[in-house]
Amino acid sequence: MPLDPERLYAYPIPEIRQTLTRKDVMLYALSVGLGQDPMDDWQRRFVFEKDLVALPTMAVVLGYPGFWLGDPATGVDAAKVLHGEQSITLHRPLPVEGTVVGRTSITGLIDRGAGKGAILYTARELTDGEGNALATLESTTLLRGDGGFGGPTGPVKQPHPTPERPHDAALALATRPEQALLYRLNGDLNPLHADPEVAARAGFPRPILHGLCTLGVVGHALLRLACGGAPERLRQLALRFSAPVFPGETIETRLWDEGGGRFAFTARVAERDVTVITHGLCEVAL
Numbered sequence: 001m002p003l004d005p006e007r008l009y010a011y012p013i014p015e016i017r018q019t020l021t022r023k024d025v026m027l028y029a030l031s032v033g034l035g036q037d038p039m040d041d042w043q044r045r046f047v048f049e050k051d052l053v054a055l056p057t058m059a060v061v062l063g064y065p066g067f068w069l070g071d072p073a074t075g076v077d078a079a080k081v082l083h084g085e086q087s088i089t090l091h092r093p094l095p096v097e098g099t100v101v102g103r104t105s106i107t108g109l110i111d112r113g114a115g116k117g118a119i120l121y122t123a124r125e126l127t128d129g130e131g132n133a134l135a136t137l138e139s140t141t142l143l144r145g146d147g148g149f150g151g152p153t154g155p156v157k158q159p160h161p162t163p164e165r166p167h168d169a170a171l172a173l174a175t176r177p178e179q180a181l182l183y184r185l186n187g188d189l190n191p192l193h194a195d196p197e198v199a200a201r202a203g204f205p206r207p208i209l210h211g212l213c214t215l216g217v218v219g220h221a222l223l224r225l226a227c228g229g230a231p232e233r234l235r236q237l238a239l240r241f242s243a244p245v246f247p248g249e250t251i252e253t254r255l256w257d258e259g260g261g262r263f264a265f266t267a268r269v270a271e272r273d274v275t276v277i278t279h280g281l282c283e284v285a286l
Contacts, residue, residue: 003118003146007075009106016063016102022049024186025096028058031183032216033175042229054094056234057219059135060086060212061186062094063102063126069141077145080117083211085140085159085279087238091133093231099129107138110156114148119156138238159240159279162264167254171221172270175209177248183213208244214251214276215239218267221253222282226263232285235261239280245269251276261286 029035029046032055037043045053070078108121120141126134140157176182180193188210191198199207219237227233245251249269256264265280 002149004075011074013104014065018100020100025054052096054096056231057216059088062100064187065104080145082142084142085240087138089136089236101127111151112147117144117147160281163256168257169225169255172250172252174250179247180209183210209247211241214245217251218253225255227284236283240278242278243274243276
């Protein structure tokens with residue numbers, strides 16, 4: 001049965017009011033690999049209650065409405081959904097406690113044709129309890145089983161180009177074998193990241209790391225490479241997921257300085273020499 005765009009657009013994506021705690025902030029930082037060096041004063045800012053600071057990439061787990069595309073009422077083939085791209089625009093530093101409100105909406109739906117799937121664009125606006133804007137999150141989701149419904153074929157968002165010259169800087173960060181088990185405690189309980197049988201049915205030899213956990217590791221690298229370690233300088237990042245990471249692998253982020261506070265980046269798994277993030281763009285305050 002073809003996808004019904006009107007049905008999908010009319011789906012009531014729940015508004016989420018979340019009570020953010022300092023424990024949530026520390027758990028997120030630990031789940032993306034911070035704190036592996038207990039003597040690193042910079043890392044400790046994100047995992048210890050004294051002078052606690054929230055990682056900017058934590059925005060991706062705030063006000064999260066859950067896997068709403070898995071509801072049959074959307075009309076989407078949930079088994080063939082793939083997270084393709086993610087961006088974060090930060091309007092102010094994230095709080096370490098208080099109320100956070102997330103409002104998610106569909107901003108576009110592209111028909112790639114029968115057998116080619118569809119592209120779904122969504123946005124999530126995060127505000128604090130007083131209505132002050134915190135962040136805007138934009139996602140591109142591939143609906144691989146839902147093309148050919150007669151919808152518009154464009155416009156398709158164009159990713160940021162990667163320079164063809166050698167990169168200017170790089171940082172390799174190790175993930176831990178249990179990192180996916182930690183990351184899922186932020187709210188994404190997809191068994192693909194915990195159950196070997198589910199992973200095998202999906203074609204993987206073992207559970208994979210969440211794509212948004214990979215984003216968090218890369219975000220850590222960008223804070224060091226592009227922001228001088230100052231999280232409040234990060235204004236925006238956008239990227240495309242190109243391959244999964246297995247917990248325990250090393251993620252190397254490569255950076256190109258394009259001037260004016262703009263940086264292109266990619267990321268690869270060192271052990272397998274596989275690129276896992278492409279078309280990255282990071283913008284920082286000068």
